[in-house]
Amino acid sequence: MLHLSELxxxxxxxxxxxxxxxxxxxxxxxxxxxxxxxxxxxxxxxxVENRIATIIAVIAIGLATSGCAPSSKITRTYQDPAFSxxxxxxxxxxxxxxxxxxxxxxxxxxxxxxxxxxxxxxxxYQVGGGNQxxxxxxxxxxxxxxxxxxxxxxxxxxxxxxxxxxxxxTAVGAxxxxxxxxxxxRYDYEETALPEYESLISxxxxxxxxxxxxxxxxxxxxxxxxxxxxxxxxLIDDAVSLLMGALKRDKLLGTKSSEPAK
Numbered sequence: 001m002l003h004l005s006e007l008x009x010x011x012x013x014x015x016x017x018x019x020x021x022x023x024x025x026x027x028x029x030x031x032x033x034x035x036x037x038x039x040x041x042x043x044x045x046x047x048v049e050n051r052i053a054t055i056i057a058v059i060a061i062g063l064a065t066s067g068c069a070p071s072s073k074i075t076r077t078y079q080d081p082a083f084s085x086x087x088x089x090x091x092x093x094x095x096x097x098x099x100x101x102x103x104x105x106x107x108x109x110x111x112x113x114x115x116x117x118x119x120x121x122x123x124x125y126q127v128g129g130g131n132q133x134x135x136x137x138x139x140x141x142x143x144x145x146x147x148x149x150x151x152x153x154x155x156x157x158x159x160x161x162x163x164x165x166x167x168x169x170t171a172v173g174a175x176x177x178x179x180x181x182x183x184x185x186r187y188d189y190e191e192t193a194l195p196e197y198e199s200l201i202s203x204x205x206x207x208x209x210x211x212x213x214x215x216x217x218x219x220x221x222x223x224x225x226x227x228x229x230x231x232x233x234x235l236i237d238d239a240v241s242l243l244m245g246a247l248k249r250d251k252l253l254g255t256k257s258s259e260p261a262k
Contacts, residue, residue, distance in 0.1 A: 072238040074246055076223040083212060083219040087254030088150035091210075092142055094124040096155040100131040102232055106154065109240050114152075117244065119253050122146055143213055151211045154239070157223075158205040164230075203228040204235060208243055210252060222246050 093111045097103040107123030114121035124134065127142045139151055203226055210220040224242050229235045247253050 070227045072227045072242060073225055074222050074242050075225050076221075077246055077250070078221045079250055080217070080219045083217075085251075086212075086219075087252055088119070088210070088212075089254045090120040090146070090148045090150070091122075092124060092127075092139070092146060092148040092151045093121055094128075094134055094139055094142075094151060094153045096134045096153075098156075100125075102236075103134070105233065106236050106239070109236050110152065110154075110243065113240050113244050114253070117248070117253055121152075122148070149213050151213065152208065152243075153211065154206055154208040154243075156204055156206050159202065160204070160228075161200060161202045164199045164201050199230050201228045201230055202232065202235060206239060208239075210247070220247075220250065220252060 091111075091114055093107045093114070095103045095106045095110075097106070104123070104125045107125055111121040111123045124139065124142055125131070127146055128134075128138050132138060139153070142148075143151065206224050206226065208222050208224065209218045211217065212219050222243060224239050226235050226238050229238065
């Protein structure tokens with residue numbers, strides 16, 4: 001037999017659970033004013049399930065990417081032995097790309113990283129008139145203006161792009177069956193698939209050469225294979241990080257106290 005005290009405890013427990021649900025649902029249920037609580041709860045629980053599924057999918061993709069997908073890397077470097085031991089303190093950063101926005105973003109990012117390493121560096125677009133052809137004459141003219149001792153020139157030798165289709169989430173809507181008293185709390189629940197969307201995935205192979213201004217000679221070269229990324233900004237970041245590591249490793253970056261370049 002259930003005692004009175006147990007009934008009271010059960011009642012308090014039920015009220016506590018209802019209050020917890022109300023507090024949990026209230027923030028997420030904004031915008032559902034006037035709809036019955038059971039309808040709001042059903043919709044919100046469906047949305048929560050969709051969000052959890054999305055989070056799990058993102059985590060799974062991240063784990064797969066970090067564990068199995070190829071990573072960006074430098075596959076080949078060359079350094080002229082005649083210039084071994086020389087470093088450069090004032091570098092002009094130039095790039096040749098199909099889109100000016102990509103070129104400017106790369107030149108700016110590379111110059112910024114060089115400056116952070118203690119080397120003076122300037123993007124070509126800043127001293128070469130912005131969106132102008134990147135050729136020998138433009139580079140030589142910029143060198144004369146800026147007094148650079150080296151030019152870091154990057155160009156693309158291969159690029160790939162592909163679209164990846166992602167499935168949209170499921171939205172839930174509730175429609176009241178009728179306005180009669182009998183059907184006041186009766187609803188038809190419908191699930192609607194949101195539209196799919198596509199992401200552009202890009203990869204590239206670039207060549208970068210470091211040229212000594214005094215002799216107009218290529219003294220160093222690196223080939224970078226950039227793995228697939230879903231934005232050009234990430235590809236640029238990969239390229240810049242790889243090149244900075246290689247330039248530092250080969251001791252090509254100097255400071256004011258370094259030995260002057262040839």
